[in-house]
Amino acid sequence: MRLAFVILKKELREVLAQRALMVSLVITPVLFTLMPLLLMASVPELSGPNDDLVKAQIAIGQQFSLMLLMLPQLLPAVLAAQSVVGEKMRRTLEPLLATPISTTELLAGKIMGAVLPALIATWGAALIFAIGTVRIGVTPAVAAAILRPGWVLAILISSPLLSVIAVGLAVLISARVSDPRAAQQLSALLVLPLVGALAGQSMGLLGSSMTFGIGLDLVLAPLAVGVLALAVRVFEREAILTRWK
Amino acid sequence: MNDLAIEAEALVRRFGDRTAVDALNLSVPRGSVLGFLGPNGAGKTTTVRMLGALIAPTSGKARVNGHDVTTAQDKVRRSVGILTETPGLYERLPALGNLTLYAELHGMRGRAAKDRAKHYLGLVGLADRGHELAGGFSKGMKQRLAIARALLHEPEVVFLDEPTSGLDPEAARTVRDLVLDLKKAGRTIVLATHNLVEAELLSDQVAVFDTRLLAIGTTRELRARMAGQGTRITLAHPERDGARAIEIAGLARSRRSDRFLDVDLADAASENAALIAGLVSAGIEVTWVEARSATLEAVYLDLVGRKK
Numbered sequence: 027m028r029l030a031f032v033i034l035k036k037e038l039r040e041v042l043a044q045r046a047l048m049v050s051l052v053i054t055p056v057l058f059t060l061m062p063l064l065l066m067a068s069v070p071e072l073s074g075p076n077d078d079l080v081k082a083q084i085a086i087g088q089q090f091s092l093m094l095l096m097l098p099q100l101l102p103a104v105l106a107a108q109s110v111v112g113e114k115m116r117r118t119l120e121p122l123l124a125t126p127i128s129t130t131e132l133l134a135g136k137i138m139g140a141v142l143p144a145l146i147a148t149w150g151a152a153l154i155f156a157i158g159t160v161r162i163g164v165t166p167a168v169a170a171a172i173l174r175p176g177w178v179l180a181i182l183i184s185s186p187l188l189s190v191i192a193v194g195l196a197v198l199i200s201a202r203v204s205d206p207r208a209a210q211q212l213s214a215l216l217v218l219p220l221v222g223a224l225a226g227q228s229m230g231l232l233g234s235s236m237t238f239g240i241g242l243d244l245v246l247a248p249l250a251v252g253v254l255a256l257a258v259r260v261f262e263r264e265a266i267l268t269r270w271k
Numbered sequence: 272m273n274d275l276a277i278e279a280e281a282l283v284r285r286f287g288d289r290t291a292v293d294a295l296n297l298s299v300p301r302g303s304v305l306g307f308l309g310p311n312g313a314g315k316t317t318t319v320r321m322l323g324a325l326i327a328p329t330s331g332k333a334r335v336n337g338h339d340v341t342t343a344q345d346k347v348r349r350s351v352g353i354l355t356e357t358p359g360l361y362e363r364l365p366a367l368g369n370l371t372l373y374a375e376l377h378g379m380r381g382r383a384a385k386d387r388a389k390h391y392l393g394l395v396g397l398a399d400r401g402h403e404l405a406g407g408f409s410k411g412m413k414q415r416l417a418i419a420r421a422l423l424h425e426p427e428v429v430f431l432d433e434p435t436s437g438l439d440p441e442a443a444r445t446v447r448d449l450v451l452d453l454k455k456a457g458r459t460i461v462l463a464t465h466n467l468v469e470a471e472l473l474s475d476q477v478a479v480f481d482t483r484l485l486a487i488g489t490t491r492e493l494r495a496r497m498a499g500q501g502t503r504i505t506l507a508h509p510e511r512d513g514a515r516a517i518e519i520a521g522l523a524r525s526r527r528s529d530r531f532l533d534v535d536l537a538d539a540a541s542e543n544a545a546l547i548a549g550l551v552s553a554g555i556e557v558t559w560v561e562a563r564s565a566t567l568e569a570v571y572l573d574l575v576g577r578k579k
Contacts, residue, residue: 029375029376036361036372039364040364043363044363116362117355117359118359120359121353121355121373121420121421122376124325124351124353124355125373125376125377126376126378127376264326267320267326
């Protein structure tokens with residue numbers, strides 16, 4: 027698997043060299059973090075003398091804390107579209123496939139290259155959100171109610187799993203469509219399930235309890251393994267070389 | 272070790288109903304240059320991809336460096352270098368970064384990979400441009416960088432797909448010199464090209480290909496095959512000696528145009544001496560004697576035209 031790390035290194039260097047991509051990698055998590063923090067901070071100013079500030083801040087914080095789980099799907103989908111589809115569009119895939127690298131090593135490197143920056147951004151955003159919540163909360167009870175173990179578990183474990191699923195699906199799409207632009211557009215649809223989950227959370231159907239976190243991971247883990255295995259299986263080097271124009 | 276670097280036997284590749292390569296038989300000796308000529312869409316790139324173990328044949332067999340392209344793809348990829356139709360460089364990475372990446376993909380590590388990359392950058396005349404982004408390079412520089420990438424793992428067999436396409440004359444010459452250096456170093460080279468002059472200049476053998484192999488041989492053999500064997504004699508005094516020269520050479524096998532007397536000979540090597548002696552002893556002044564042959568372009572157009 028050494029060659030997977032060679033690809034990973036190349037992917038990271040390419041990400042760092044793309045200013046627009048770096049901006050989207052930074053701006054999106056910043057927005058996802060600042061929005062709830064600013065809302066929580068504005069609660070004391072907007073509320074009346076009889077309002078329960080603690081309850082209001084907890085409601086906002088819990089509502090938005092799960093939004094951070096969109097990042098591990100949103101960010102790698104952009105990166106994966108760049109790394110797999112973009113590679114073919116820039117005609118760099120054929121020389122790469124002419125080397126002794128195996129399909130598994132190539133995909134592992136590419137998936138890590140998309141997942142790693144997204145995870146760093148997600149965990150960075152979650153850390154800032156956690157620190158901000160502790161600082162902004164009118165009492166310690168606010169942070170305790172928002173930063174529950176279930177949420178921490180979701181950020182630490184579910185995030186990488188969601189990233190892997192998103193990138194695996196992006197690779198699957200890339201391998202099965204004949205037009206790179208279609209692959210990019212379809213990859214953008216990968217965030218839709220998370221939007222649905224967020225809506226569910228808003229309606230109180232999903233929570234950030236430990237049970238919710240563990241349950242989520244138990245569903246995501248086999249899904250991630252399945253998507254990865256399928257991605258390796260359907261990534262036909264030959265079809266990608268000969269079908270894409 | 273087998274004397275043949277490339278052997279293909281009844282190699283076929285189909286894409287759906289379309290046959291891109293049909294029953295290709297090919298033998299390329301080690302250390303030789305094969306010019307692979309054919310029109311656009313003839314299947315040259317598909318052939319290179321099959322021989323480089325990038326795509327599998329639909330049927331037939333091929334061995335490159337003794338490795339089967341279907342069952343030993345990894346070994347084939349390790350022993351061949353491919354210059355693809357487009358350079359396909361990582362434009363946001365520096366030239367040195369591009370080559371180091373490929374050195375690492377071919378198994379070199381750390382310092383060794385970087386040193387090898389620097390060596391090949393120097394070989395293609397880009398030693399002082401290694402830290403510049405590949406995206407900022409001219410077309411010729413990109414092509415040279417891509418050639419360095421195809422060579423840096425020192426493969427036994429090198430496939431060059433249109434290596435001088437779009438290059439200015441100076442850059443094209445640098446590439447041609449590089450091909451000759453590789454040949455001197457004992458590498459086997461397959462040169463897929465539209466440039467007939469280049470093919471003639473560099474190749475030991477030329478294959479004319481349009482879905483199937485139309486002809487293969489040295490350029491001299493191909494030209495002789497089309498033109499037949501013969502001798503072209505330049506007369507010093509065509510008006511005075513023309514008619515007599517035709518009479519001596521044989522009316523049925525001779526033609527004159529201007530100063531040239533073209534004589535068809537079944538075996539030029541053995542008949543030439545008697546022919547010239549006969550002309551000279553008859554007092555006919557001869558200024559030049561040369562083997563008559565068609566140009567490679569005429570041979571190519573004839574073969575491809577006949578196929579259509």
